[in-house]
Amino acid sequence: MKKxxxxxxxxxxxxxxxxxxxxxxxxxIFNKEKIExxxxxxxxxxxxxxxxxxxxxxSINCDPITTAKVLSQNNIAVLEYGKIYGTITAVIQKNKFExxxxxxxxxxxxxxxxxxxxxxxxxxxxxxxxTFNAMYMSPSGIITDYYFGKNDIQxxxxxxxxxxxERLQEDYLRILRYFRFLGILQNVNIIQNYEKILQKNIFQxxxxxxxxxxxxxxxxxxxNTFNKNxxxxxxxxxxxxxxxxxxxxxxxxxxxxxxxxxxxNKVEKIIFGI
Numbered sequence: 057m058k059k060x061x062x063x064x065x066x067x068x069x070x071x072x073x074x075x076x077x078x079x080x081x082x083x084x085i086f087n088k089e090k091i092e093x094x095x096x097x098x099x100x101x102x103x104x105x106x107x108x109x110x111x112x113x114x115s116i117n118c119d120p121i122t123t124a125k126v127l128s129q130n131n132i133a134v135l136e137y138g139k140i141y142g143t144i145t146a147v148i149q150k151n152k153f154e155x156x157x158x159x160x161x162x163x164x165x166x167x168x169x170x171x172x173x174x175x176x177x178x179x180x181x182x183x184x185x186x187t188f189n190a191m192y193m194s195p196s197g198i199i200t201d202y203y204f205g206k207n208d209i210q211x212x213x214x215x216x217x218x219x220x221x222e223r224l225q226e227d228y229l230r231i232l233r234y235f236r237f238l239g240i241l242q243n244v245n246i247i248q249n250y251e252k253i254l255q256k257n258i259f260q261x262x263x264x265x266x267x268x269x270x271x272x273x274x275x276x277x278x279x280n281t282f283n284k285n286x287x288x289x290x291x292x293x294x295x296x297x298x299x300x301x302x303x304x305x306x307x308x309x310x311x312x313x314x315x316x317x318x319x320x321n322k323v324e325k326i327i328f329g330i
Contacts, residue, residue, distance in 0.1 A: 078148030239280030
């Protein structure tokens with residue numbers, strides 16, 4: 057693995073995080089308990105892209121039982137539906153913050169793995185999907201970038217962490233997430249061989265992901281600024297990519313009209329400009 061690097065975020069973008077009601081309170085509570093907590097994922101990525109993202113997630117160096125206990129002791133509402141995965145959700149003034157314990161995978165076999173808690177931030181980063189989603193930011197604005205996600209943002213590239221085949225086998229929903237994140241980049245650069253590997257694995261979506269989850273991911277794609285990148289064939293931008301062609305065919309075969317009406321009609325308008 058490449059040596060990680062650290063750098064400071066622009067103070068202007070750091071202020072966005074603390075403008076969200078509840079953020080300062082959460083950080084103060086865990087600092088008082090001497091428990092390390094950092095911002096993680098999309099909120100950090102978007103700040104480096106100079107975009108505001110008020111959907112704040114945290115990673116924390118303690119187990120979820122401790123997380124929930126500390127929040128409750130400070131009269132913060134807690135949701136524990138993600139506890140089995142290490143995630144506790146704090147609710148402050150209608151804002152929800154997912155706070156997830158550092159984890160690592162053991163005994164990995166395809167989609168099945170044993171999750172254990174760790175105090176090693178690099179091991180937590182290793183199990184994430186894309187390089188620009190594996191960056192952590194301290195409350196003081198110091199970003200730790202284990203897989204050079206900032207560099208991939210600058211290169212306009214969506215890059216899997218580690219071996220792409222292994223990451224897809226862990227969760228085939230990542231195929232959809234890959235195409236979704238193409239839509240946040242203006243001038244996409246596709247990594248060599250990615251298209252071939254993704255095309256080979258698209259059929260696995262039908263075996264492992266429901267129509268409803270596929271539909272929800274496409275609806276998320278539609279919200280992105282450069283959403284056309286998620287849907288078009290980069291060799292021939294005037295036609296749909298293999299993902300969209302394949303999903304449409306499945307939905308026609310299975311008579312999934314909701315997906316055809318709510319998603320495909322909108323997607324085709326974007327592709328063909330109609």
